[in-house]
Amino acid sequence: xxxxxxxxxxxxxAKLDPxxxxxxxxxxxxxxxxxxxxxxxxxxxAEDVTSEVFFKALKNIKRYTYSGHPFSSWLYQITxxxxxxxxxxxAGKEVELEEGASLPSTEPTVVDEVVRRDRSRRxxxxxxxxxxxxxxxxxxxxxxxxxxEEIAQILGKSSGAVKLLLHRGVERLRRELPPxxxxxxx
Amino acid sequence: xxDKELDELFTDPAHQEVVDLLKASRPATPPLDPNxxxxxxxxxxxxxxxxxxxxxxxxxxxxxxxxxxxxxAMAAVAAGFIVVLGIExxxxxxxxxxSLVAMDVSKLNNKTNVATGEPIEIPFSGPVDxxxxxxxxxxxxxxxxxxxxxxxVIVPDHxxxxxxxYTVRVKPKATVPTPNASNPNTPKPAVAPTPAVVHxxxxxAPVPPVVPPSFRSAGVTYGFDSRLGDxxxxxxxxxxxxxxxxxxxxxxxxxxxxxxxxxASATASGSGPAASTDVWLMSTxxxxxxxxxxxxxxxxxxxxxxxxxxxxxxxxxxxxxEVRDLQGxxxxxxxxxxxxxxxxxxxxxxxxxxxxxxxxxxxxxxxxPLETPALKVDHGSLAASPNGxxxxxxxxxxxxxxDLTPAATQRLHDGATGFNWSAKGxxxxxxxxxxxxxxxxxxxxxxxxxxxxxxxxxWSDLNxxxxxxxxxxxxxxxxxxxxxxxxxxxNRDGSNPTQFGPxxxxxxxxxxxxxxxxxxxxxxxxxxxxxxxATSAPSANDAAEKQxxxxxxxxxxxxxxxxxxxxxDEMDNAGRAAYQGGxxxxxxxxxxxxxxxxxxxxQLTGSNAxxxxxxxxxxxxxxxxxxSFFEEQLSLVLQDQRYLVDGVKASETMALGHGPTVVSVxxxxxxxxxxxxxRFDADLKPDSVTSTTIQVKDANGQLVAARVSFDADKxxxxxxxxxxxGTYQLVVTTGVxxxxxxxxxxxxxxxxxxxx
Numbered sequence: 001x002x003x004x005x006x007x008x009x010x011x012x013x014a015k016l017d018p019x020x021x022x023x024x025x026x027x028x029x030x031x032x033x034x035x036x037x038x039x040x041x042x043x044x045x046a047e048d049v050t051s052e053v054f055f056k057a058l059k060n061i062k063r064y065t066y067s068g069h070p071f072s073s074w075l076y077q078i079t080x081x082x083x084x085x086x087x088x089x090x091a092g093k094e095v096e097l098e099e100g101a102s103l104p105s106t107e108p109t110v111v112d113e114v115v116r117r118d119r120s121r122r123x124x125x126x127x128x129x130x131x132x133x134x135x136x137x138x139x140x141x142x143x144x145x146x147x148x149e150e151i152a153q154i155l156g157k158s159s160g161a162v163k164l165l166l167h168r169g170v171e172r173l174r175r176e177l178p179p180x181x182x183x184x185x186x
Numbered sequence: 187x188x189d190k191e192l193d194e195l196f197t198d199p200a201h202q203e204v205v206d207l208l209k210a211s212r213p214a215t216p217p218l219d220p221n222x223x224x225x226x227x228x229x230x231x232x233x234x235x236x237x238x239x240x241x242x243x244x245x246x247x248x249x250x251x252x253x254x255x256x257x258x259a260m261a262a263v264a265a266g267f268i269v270v271l272g273i274e275x276x277x278x279x280x281x282x283x284x285s286l287v288a289m290d291v292s293k294l295n296n297k298t299n300v301a302t303g304e305p306i307e308i309p310f311s312g313p314v315d316x317x318x319x320x321x322x323x324x325x326x327x328x329x330x331x332x333x334x335x336x337x338x339v340i341v342p343d344h345x346x347x348x349x350x351x352y353t354v355r356v357k358p359k360a361t362v363p364t365p366n367a368s369n370p371n372t373p374k375p376a377v378a379p380t381p382a383v384v385h386x387x388x389x390x391a392p393v394p395p396v397v398p399p400s401f402r403s404a405g406v407t408y409g410f411d412s413r414l415g416d417x418x419x420x421x422x423x424x425x426x427x428x429x430x431x432x433x434x435x436x437x438x439x440x441x442x443x444x445x446x447x448x449x450a451s452a453t454a455s456g457s458g459p460a461a462s463t464d465v466w467l468m469s470t471x472x473x474x475x476x477x478x479x480x481x482x483x484x485x486x487x488x489x490x491x492x493x494x495x496x497x498x499x500x501x502x503x504x505x506x507x508e509v510r511d512l513q514g515x516x517x518x519x520x521x522x523x524x525x526x527x528x529x530x531x532x533x534x535x536x537x538x539x540x541x542x543x544x545x546x547x548x549x550x551x552x553x554x555p556l557e558t559p560a561l562k563v564d565h566g567s568l569a570a571s572p573n574g575x576x577x578x579x580x581x582x583x584x585x586x587x588x589d590l591t592p593a594a595t596q597r598l599h600d601g602a603t604g605f606n607w608s609a610k611g612x613x614x615x616x617x618x619x620x621x622x623x624x625x626x627x628x629x630x631x632x633x634x635x636x637x638x639x640x641x642x643x644x645w646s647d648l649n650x651x652x653x654x655x656x657x658x659x660x661x662x663x664x665x666x667x668x669x670x671x672x673x674x675x676x677n678r679d680g681s682n683p684t685q686f687g688p689x690x691x692x693x694x695x696x697x698x699x700x701x702x703x704x705x706x707x708x709x710x711x712x713x714x715x716x717x718x719x720a721t722s723a724p725s726a727n728d729a730a731e732k733q734x735x736x737x738x739x740x741x742x743x744x745x746x747x748x749x750x751x752x753x754x755d756e757m758d759n760a761g762r763a764a765y766q767g768g769x770x771x772x773x774x775x776x777x778x779x780x781x782x783x784x785x786x787x788x789q790l791t792g793s794n795a796x797x798x799x800x801x802x803x804x805x806x807x808x809x810x811x812x813x814s815f816f817e818e819q820l821s822l823v824l825q826d827q828r829y830l831v832d833g834v835k836a837s838e839t840m841a842l843g844h845g846p847t848v849v850s851v852x853x854x855x856x857x858x859x860x861x862x863x864x865r866f867d868a869d870l871k872p873d874s875v876t877s878t879t880i881q882v883k884d885a886n887g888q889l890v891a892a893r894v895s896f897d898a899d900k901x902x903x904x905x906x907x908x909x910x911x912g913t914y915q916l917v918v919t920t921g922v923x924x925x926x927x928x929x930x931x932x933x934x935x936x937x938x939x940x941x942x
Binding site for chain 1: 189192215313
């Protein structure tokens with residue numbers, strides 16, 4: 001039986017069955033927590049957001065309607081809204097870069113194994129500095145391996161718009177990351 | 187890690203390097219307190235046990251009748267508020283935990299006046315294995331099947347036939363999905379094991395006019411109007427009629443409708459205004475039928491129907507000109523341009539498109555490359571003639587009409603702009619003067635100025651009426667803007683300019699192909715422009731015909747309800763004698779009931795509008811179900827300012843539900859001959875509609891030479907003939923079959939009267 005069908009059945013059961021909801025929690029907690037953390041970069045805030053996401057999911061699961069996308073898309077949507085709510089509450093603390101703003105310097109300091117390990121941190125640090133929508137699209141695509149159609153559903157955009165966000169995000173990284181960080185360079 | 191989406195999206199090696207880096211550089215695992223995960227789970231489970239109700243085992247019936255629920259449930263049923271056509275949906279050997287699903291067809295079953303261009307929606311009470319549901323429609327109808335959550339949405343490929351009772355059967359497919367072998371306790375997919383049947387009847391069609399409508403400005407009136415949903419949120423990025431009278435509309439991205447995804451929940455929605463647009467196929471009532479071009483704008487319908495062009499943003503700052511069918515399938519990408527297009531492409535016939543690329547005119551062939559004339563257009567006007575031979579172009583070097591066949595050109599007056607071609611090949615255009623606008627018409631190579639605006643008024647947005655007798659346009663007073671624009675109607679010869687519509691702030695009018703509606707834009711309260719549709723009523727749909735049909739309606743309604751007095755009052759002596767003589771039954775025989783009727787054809791048979799022949803189809807109900815119908819040809823004669831039934835001829839009774847049937851017959855003058863338009867209720871096999879299966883015979887029973895064409899989208903066969911004054915017979919044989927191969931139950935005959 002396809003995984004997607006199993007998931008739908010589990011979600012339907014979870015509308016009435018606490019144990020099924022628990023199974024959903026076990027299945028999706030890691031990625032929702034990871035996604036929340038990628039957006040807030042703070043463990044305590046990530047815990048708050050994750051908690052809020054699952055309590056909202058529990059409260060609204062009876063109204064959830066399967067729409068052809070994974071259940072996780074819905075959870076990602078709630079996460080995005082929870083993050084946005086958090087920052088609205090924090091009086092716009094989230095820093096939004098304009099398209100033309102410069103990324104922080106990511107000049108390499110070492111060229112050995114540490115550098116290779118550091119690539120990941122740097123490139124994801126650079127993604128953190130992208131404009132909000134680009135950042136969300138990049139994290140969902142490259143961090144969570146979501147399909148473009150799913151990302152479109154999560155962000156409330158068309159697939160074409162998501163492609164544009166990804167394209168702009170990659171292009172910006174290409175322009176602004178130092179060449180030493182790119183593959184094929186020691 | 188393979189990701190085809192990324193491979194397709196990023197083809198530039200420089201981008202691919204970044205993508206490879208991202209794929210190889212997963213984000214760091216965030217710090218996580220394991221106690222947090224456990225603690226949150228415990229909290230959630232405690233809350234879930236308070237708020238979620240465990241599912242109980244259920245019987246086959248989808249409602250649990252506990253004593254507490256029984257009374258209100260029975261009351262509701264008795265009151266008829268809920269009509270659930272029972273469909274259990276289950277699998278054989280299903281475990282006790284699996285669900286039962288019912289269809290709620292209360293909004294559709296036995297409904298009348300159902301719109302012909304709307305999707306059919308059937309909600310289910312629970313999740314259904316969508317792949318296991320099979321739908322059949324009678325009369326035979328091709329359709330696409332979609333799901334919105336638990337709602338089954340059936341979208342007919344063509345508008346349904348009017349005046350027709352449809353039967354929709356929903357049942358399980360023969361092949362039942364296999365259960366999950368690895369986990370036998372997993373609930374199996376639900377299917378519908380017993381067919382469910384829904385009946386509904388479509389709206390009555392407007393009676394085909396005896397006299398084709400004329401849109402001369404003295405005769406057309408503005409009816410009611412309605413606004414198309416959501417359009418106000420879009421700067422005007424295009425809406426256009428399809429040749430079959432549906433609309434292609436640019437809407438803000440992410441709008442709900444069939445084939446799109448509903449908002450997951452209130453908490454998950456509202457992430458801000460949509461940045462993109464989509465192109466939707468919509469009914470004239472503004473109901474979204476399906477999204478046909480996600481991310482698209484500026485649609486342009488192909489004149490031959492079935493296809494449209496649309497602009498869609500591509501990678502970087504490019505835009506693709508795509509050709510799609512009305513199901514939304516991409517047929518081809520015709521062109522790619524730099525920047526963001528500001529206008530739709532222009533179809534030249536069925537297989538070429540003109541567009542502007544960086545200010546330069548381009549023409550692309552869908553099947554073969556074309557040599558493009560070197561014309562700088564910028565924002566100038568562009569329009570192609572209906573036959574695809576001529577292209578009017580406002581270039582920076584002057585306005586011209588290109589003859590695309592021998593590549594000859596005809597120069598127009600300087601400043602000619604706002605081109606619009608009529609169905610008959612007349613080109614209308616305007617020239618702006620310092621103190622107003624001149625309106626010109628080019629016919630057979632000759633240009634004539636037909637009107638000029640007064641008081642510095644500006645005219646624009648020309649649009650020919652379908653019969654080419656008049657033009658609609660937008661008029662703005664001197665110094666005014668679009669806020670003060672009104673729609674005007676003017677005859678083809680420039681006479682009788684008339685304001686069309688009661689309001690100001692209207693612009694960009696477009697007649698529907700049938701001429702019964704006008705699409706236009708209107709300023710809205712938010713300062714944007716919204717698409718609106720207004721009805722129009724040509725007065726040439728003459729009062730005599732309306733009056734005659736009104737008398738027929740009184741007569742028929744009286745017969746249906748058994749009101750002898752009123753029925754007798756609608757007949758003259760000859761009419762009463764015909765019924766008394768047994769030519770037809772005035773009332774239904776015992777054990778049956780006349781259920782409904784509708785006019786199939788209306789023909790003017792007198793030299794003046796004093797005698798009509800009206801064909802009516804009468805449906806017979808037995809035991810509460812329509813089982814058959816017959817037709818009467820009623821002669822109506824004007825007597826003392828009333829039309830009375832003067833005679834009747836009746837057909838044999840025909841059984842319903844046995845193959846396609848004719849739903850209307852219309853005779854149109856099409857000099858030098860006539861067109862007989864025969865409309866069916868089902869999707870037909872096109873190759874079964876020929877001059878052999880649809881015939882016209884003269885009074886001696888001899889075949890008349892005829893040419894037969896078929897429009898599958900409208901279920902319409904058109905017989906082109908040249909008939910002299912007299913009476914003929916239309917014969918539709920049982921050789922006509924529907925898409926399932928089912929023939930007409932019996933031959934259909936109808937008289938054709940040529941009175942002039």
